[in-house]
Amino acid sequence: EAEVAQSPRYKITEKSQAVAFWCDPISGHATLYWYRQILGQGPELLVQFQDESVVDDSQLPKDRFSAERLKGVDSTLKIQPAELGDSAMYLCASSLATPTGELFFGEGSRLTVL
Amino acid sequence: AQSVSQHNHHVILSEAASLELGCNYSYGGTVNLFWYVQYPGQHLQLLLKYFSGDPLVKGIKGFEAEFIKSKFSFNLRKPSVQWSDTAEYFCAVNAGTGRRALTFGSGTRLQVQP
Numbered sequence: 001e002a003e004v005a006q007s008p009r010y011k012i013t014e015k016s017q018a019v020a021f022w023c024d025p026i027s028g029h030a031t032l033y034w035y036r037q038i039l040g041q042g043p044e045l046l047v048q049f050q051d052e053s054v055v056d057d058s059q060l061p062k063d064r065f066s067a068e069r070l071k072g073v074d075s076t077l078k079i080q081p082a083e084l085g086d087s088a089m090y091l092c093a094s095s096l097a098t099p100t101g102e103l104f105f106g107e108g109s110r111l112t113v114l
Numbered sequence: 115a116q117s118v119s120q121h122n123h124h125v126i127l128s129e130a131a132s133l134e135l136g137c138n139y140s141y142g143g144t145v146n147l148f149w150y151v152q153y154p155g156q157h158l159q160l161l162l163k164y165f166s167g168d169p170l171v172k173g174i175k176g177f178e179a180e181f182i183k184s185k186f187s188f189n190l191r192k193p194s195v196q197w198s199d200t201a202e203y204f205c206a207v208n209a210g211t212g213r214r215a216l217t218f219g220s221g222t223r224l225q226v227q228p
Binding site: 102 | 118120148150156157158159160163204206214215216217218219220221
């Protein structure tokens, strides 16, 4: 069964450092999402891509977060500088560009900022 | 903007007990509704979904959910839970076009005692 791949699974960093997360969606999925899940809460959308274009980044803290999907396949989410409040699970998901909207999630990248 | 409320944050049941998890959404137009499950140490995966038609939808592992439009609700049910159903359950919604990302509730942690 095809899966969404994410790396790293775990990242510990000190505040003010830069971190990056990588996501490879299911082959053929045009839509890619980055969500952030704080412990005890549901996932919250950070950014949505359709192919290489950003569809929605209204909840992305653009002063420190950036995301790209240059060739419309894999994607990178970067945080610079990291802050204590950024400690969370960063989830990548992908879906076909159809009205069904079903998302397939990766296992996530857990970030701890010290 | 769409939003989702899950009223039960932590539910503890004994095996064979019946389950109902509440979910209410806020959105004025046509919606697609989902329940996702996250088993310990695993990624989020789809339990069931509603797009149109019969408001009673059946999913995997004996779960079902009923869409009640007048109540803006999409409650999840299972007649008899098993220890293996221990997990976190998330209700999610997106606009009827399916183009927008999912908005998730805060989740319900289900603990089934043998």
